[in-house]
Amino acid sequence: MxxxxxxxxxxxxxxxxxxxxxxxxxxxxxxxxxxxxxxxxxxxxxxGTVPSMRNSLKKFGISETDFINECDVTFKQSIKFVNWLDKSKHGSNFYHHLFDHPHVFGEQLTDAWLGQSSDSDYASFVSKQHACCEHNLAPKTIATPEYAGVNGYAYHFxxxxxxxxxxxxxxxxxxxxxxxxxxxxxxxxxxxxxxxxxxxxxxxxxxxxxxxxxxxxxxxxxxxxxxxxxxxxDYLLTDTAITIQVPTNPEQEIPPYTIATAHQAGWIWDIALTQRRGVGLVYSSKYMTEEQALVKLHRYLGNQFTHLSPRKIPIKxxxxxxxxxxxxxxxxxxxxxxxxxxxxxxxxxxxxxxxxxxxxxxxxxxxxxxxxxxxRQVNYVWEQTFDFIKMHYCVSDRTDSGFWRENRNKTQISDKLKYNLARWQRFAPQREDFESKFDLFDLENYLYVLFGMKYLPTLNTGHSDNMAHEQLTQLKQQRVNQLLAELPTHRALLAKIKMFGMQKY
Missing domain, CATH: 3.50.50.60 (FAD/NAD(P)-binding domain)
Structure with missing residues (x-):
């Protein structure tokens, strides 16, 4: 036994x-x-976490108020991807991988977005959460019970x-x-x-x-x-990270999302807690030296913290x-x-x-x-994760360095991802494309990333009637306006939780 x-x-x-x-x-x-x-x-x-962490903490019987106050928690509603596209074509660019489902207001908004000719942002077009993130708002109010949210959220801690x-x-x-x-x-x-x-x-x-x-x-x-x-x-090329923790201004607003800023040999994460930011530069040593990486990291931080020595972490x-x-x-x-x-x-x-x-x-x-x-189940999760991360790189239209060009090499993409990308280049992703209940990344995740990266199907499915999607657009905008008026700023809610706590769910 x-x-x-x-x-x-x-x-x-x-x-x-x-x-x-x-x-x-x-x-x-x-x-x-x-x-x-x-x-x-x-x-x-x-x-950083994803929304499923809320389920685990709630299952354990943990008070969300205690967790937030004791672990320097901030709310995470999205990952904001900055400059993952070619700046010569798109200028300074970003998109949000939001935690709200893109079909909160119906699939017709996705159809309408695909059917239009404008270059509008997908997440902004279909979701109420995009505007809340860009205004640094919290995902809930102090009256919202623990683990419930007006918008979907996870945590930084x-x-x-x-x-x-x-x-x-x-x-x-x-x-x-x-x-x-x-x-x-x-x-x-x-x-x-x-x-x-x-x-x-x-x-x-x-x-x-x-x-x-x-x-x-x-x-x-x-x-x-x-x-x-x-x-x-040989599949995912980044092999090193250098990390640093820097203090923040207690009066400054806290972004309710992770920032992931691409550079010529990888990307930089930026996570804001209540009193500090955790920043890390991830890079491929094949395309960037450690000295270059340090210069780039300090330049990203405005050369304000050159007296601090970052920590180097190998990525195997x-x-x-x-x-x-x-x-x-x-x-x-x-x-x-x-x-x-x-x-x-x-x-x-x-x-x-x-x-x-x-x-x-x-x-x-x-x-x-x-x-x-x-x-079998955990191995499946890992392989799917490798493909999902690889997809961020190989659908980018950046060609400004060997790093980005090598990531687009089709011979280095798994057969499954290659098949899916070929299919999604013709047909928009749909629920039936994700058959396994062990898909940790599902339809909504792929829609935000693919459409955020302008990887669009040639057979656009924009066929919903104009009246229906116009009504849904108006409904979404009304809800956005309501949330902009009602939701507190991110820092303001955290201060209230520290003072008063939240009501039990």
Whole structure:
């Protein structure tokens, strides 16, 4: 029987796993212990999420008010992509990948947008949220209950504070045990199953199941159990990030979105919290040196913080051949890694931990019944994620550097993505194109990105009657005007939450 679980590695992935498993196994008699190194720091730069995180936090029984106040949280309603198109053709350009569904007011608005000849912005045309983002408004009011929103939203937060917050919750609500220890030796039985962990003090502890959240080292799934790594660096070209945290003016408005600004060899993320911004320049070392990257990062920041030294993080793009082997499951960076363009790291860790918690084995024999399905589903998510990130690059019309030209090379695009792009070049994406319930990125995500990047079908489907879409346009504009008048600014709402809190859902 499986009675003792070890989650090895703290950070966001480890404590997300602890909460998902703690919630699922409460009252089962299974003991969960999270073991974390006292010396190895977490990466701590994953500061953006997608809306599904709200479901997880609510499921755990976490107060959204407490979470916001204790983790320096700001609301995220979109990713604003800046200069991902050729500036010689489009000038300074941007588009929003919003968190509201584009068909809130009906599919007819998409049809109408496709059928027109003007070069209007898709997200602005179909959504109420675009205007709210551009006016730095919050996604809700102080009267809106926790986890509910007038507009769709996710979060930005301080990753280290978030991990600590999740840790306190898991220990208090789900009786998860916590130890600081360095694991020095891993003991397996004759069948290759991990049975004991021995720390540097010589303490040997028996466990029945291991969750490997050891980060890039993949100490258990990779080093001990020998599960291979599938390198994707020839598919996604960025391989380095340099990150920096800079203070912000407390009087300045807070953008309710992540900013992703493209440059000649990658892009720059910009995430605003209540008192600081987390900024990171992602680049391909094949097309940019570290010195050039540092100059570009400081230039982006107006050369105001040249006294601060950015942190360099290597990006090893790829994934494990499988995430579950014997009695060990990898979650987080031990699974794989891809640049944080769409907040994928926390998204996949949360998905993987939730999926494991839904059908956790109770004995060794159960593993043979569920591990293969788990591997197939999580591997599918990773491959779909690689394609979705690649799509941002290969549909761009930028040709100003070798980086952008190589990304458009059709020989370096997966067969599935190549097929979909060919289809979407003729026909607009539709719901039936996304058959799997494990598609973390669905129709709405592809519509915002493809149409934001001006990747339009030649067979436009703009056939809705003028009266219908004019009525919908008027309805949308009325709602926009109403929200512009009623919603508080982003910073104003955060200040009210700090003072008064939100009502329970």
């Amino acid at each position: 499986i009675k003792r679980i070890a989650i090895v590695g703290g950070g966001t992935a480890g404590w997300l796993a602890a909460n998902h498993l703690g919630h699922a196994l409460v009252g089962s008699g299974i003991e969960i212990t999270l073991i974390e190194s006292p010396t190895i720091p977490t990466i701590g730069v994953g500061e 301080d990753a280290k504070k978030f991990a600590a917050f999740l840790g306190r919750h898991a220990q208090k609500q789900f009786a998860v045990k916590h130890r600081y220890a360095e694991i020095e030796e891993v003991i397996t039985d004759q069948d290759g199953y991990i049975t004991q962990l021995i720390d540097t003090d010589g303490n040997a502890t028996a466990f029945d199941f291991i969750i490997d959240c050891s980060g890039f080292s993949a100490a258990f799934i990779g080093q001990k159990l020998g599960v291979g790594y599938i390198d994707k660096s 793009v790829g994934r494990r051949e499988k995430m579950w082997h014997k009695n060990c499951v990898a979650i987080g960076l031990s699974q794989g890694f891809v640049e944080p363009l769409e907040a994928t790291a926390i998204l996949i860790a949360d998905f993987s931990a939730n999926l494991l918690s839904k059908r956790f084995p109770r004995c060794r024999a159960d593993i043979a019944l569920i591990a293969d399905d788990y591997n």
